[in-house]
Amino acid sequence: MIPLSLEAVAAAVGGRLCDVSDACVLVTAPAVVDSRTVEPGGLFAALPGEHTDGHAFAADVVKAGAVAVLAGRPVGVPAVVVDDVLDALAALARTVLAAVPEATVIGLTGSAGKTSTKDLLAQVLPELGPTIATVKSFNGEIGMPLAVTHLVQGVRYIVLEMGARGIGHIAHLTRIAPPSVGLVLNVGTAHVGEFGGQEQIAQAKGELVEALPANGLAVLNADDPLVAAMASRTSARVLTFGVENDADVRAVDVALDASGRASFTLTAAETRARVGLSLHGVHHVSNALAAAAVAVGLGASVEKTAAALSRAVLVASGRMEVTDRPDGVRVINDAFNANPDSMKAAFMALEAMADGRRTIAVLGEMKELGADGGEGDQALALVNDLIQPGDIVLVKGSHSVGLEHTAVCLTQPDTVSSSRDR
The missing domain is CATH 3.90.190.20 (Mur ligase, C-terminal domain)
Known part of the structure; x- marks a missing residue:
């Protein structure tokens, strides 16, 4: 994390210091909500959970090396006490992001494939500059701010999954981390029971491209009509990707080997390069195209992008x-x-x-x-x-x-x- 004194953290989140002997001590490691994952120099956000309350672990995390606890009440150890811990976590993420103005925020959403595509982007974008990405699948109002706190000086790109359980959720996340690039993968049926239908899912996912500035980049799936229609909801430049339909970035000559690993020819800007994925499943072709479209849209060459995709490996467990x-x-x-x-x-x-x-x-x-x-x-x-x-x-x-x-x-x-x- 960008080093911040406890005094600066308190100012950023609108909190007060409690049981702190040195307000100048620095927070240097990311914020966490799981007491088992705290790092020396980190900050523990004490949120109420389904079965327990994070405040109960305050002493344990400080003993494990946390500088302080972001808490809703005094906890007997160094703390930044706030009215709402979740709101404070969002404010902390905004402060960290503002400290690295050269970092380009890439937001991505979709009903399926977010984490796999995020992991591909994290392996492709380093061709353009230092890159960090969402940890695991931390993509909601808790996880995404936590991911932002991993940001350090020198990072050029930060790739953030943005998930939603309803209308307005992605809009909220884009206010925490305003994106310059917005990638929408698909509008499927995941969480359809919570949303009420695919049209409502499309409405929610499209909030990402609505948040883009006029000089931003919207990357949309031409093979999904509900995603392609989002072009009308943004003033940003639009770049499309697809397999089945005409798109700016396409995959042709798709083939599968005996282990279900796909290969294809990546085509963009009248340039072609062969990609051989190590990931299993033809659905990863669309994920790879999405990552390629972002990279090409940001200025990467087709050849280097194809080579990086061919080197990419599985990162997240439990997914093919x-x-x-x-x-x-x-x-x-x-x-x-x-x-x-x-x-x-x-x-x-x-x-x-x-x-x-x-x-x-x-x-x-x-x-x-x-x-x-x-x-x-x-x-x-x-x-x-x-x-x-x-x-x-x-x-x-x-x-x-x-x-x-x-x-x-x-x-x-x-x-x-x-x-x-x-």
């Missing part, structure tokens, strides 16, 4: 994570979460990898779909004697039902666990 066991069983761990669009992509990847081998899918429920949920997404049990050497096992579902643990267990050569046992 492929492991081959010693007995020949291949486990595809895509259990981080599920929605109809990601489920379709997972089954397409499973089919591409099959090549005559027997395939097994272990499916968890898909939540937040409202009336479209149905009974077909009930979790299935995977029993030990169902798996035979050479099988391909896809573990797909929601992290809330424990399938991530099932997938991890399946990768162990001596143990095959049932989701029923978890």
Whole structure:
């Protein structure tokens, strides 16, 4: 984090110092809300949780090296006391961002593929300058400000996922971190039960491009009509990407190898370069195109962008994570979460990898779909004697039902666990 004294933190968030012996002591590490992840020199934001209150861990985090606690009340250790910790966290993020005016904020949103695309951008944009990106999938009103606090001097690009559960959420995030580049991947059916329909999802996702300045850049998916229509909602320059439709940045000659890894020819500005992805699943072609469009739109060459995409590796666990066991069983761990669009992509990847081998899918429920949920997404049990050497096992579902643990267990050569046992 940009070094800030506790006195400066208090001024930035409108708080008061409590139990602080030295107001000049510096906060030098990122803010966290999980007491287990605090770093020496960091700041702990004490938020109330579902099962406990962060204030209860104040003494522990200071003992672990935190400089102070961002708290709603005195906690007996050095603290910046504020009326609302979440609002203070947003104010802190704005202050950190303002301290690095040369950093270009790239916001991205979509119903599916945000984290994978963010990870690709984090591996492509260093061709243009030092880059940092959202930690894991921290993309909401808590996670995104936390991600901003990782910013340090010298960073040229900061890539921020922006998620939403309703109208106005992304607009709120763009007020915390005003973007110069806005990337919209797709409007799918994830969280449709919370939004009320795809049109409402499109309305919410489009808040990102509405926040762009006139000299900004909107990167839109030409293959998604609801996303393409967002061009009318921004005064920024528009750059499109796509596979199926005409776009400024396109993928042609798409092919899959026996492991479901895609290759394609990246075309932009009458220049072509071949890309060979190490990621599994044809859906990553669109994610790679999105990252390429941002990079090219910011001035990167097509050739260097293609080379960087070809070098990119899987970063986030639980998303098309492929492991081959010693007995020949291949486990595809895509259990981080599920929605109809990601489920379709997972089954397409499973089919591409099959090549005559027997395939097994272990499916968890898909939540937040409202009336479209149905009974077909009930979790299935995977029993030990169902798996035979050479099988391909896809573990797909929601992290809330424990399938991530099932997938991890399946990768162990001596143990095959049932989701029923978890």
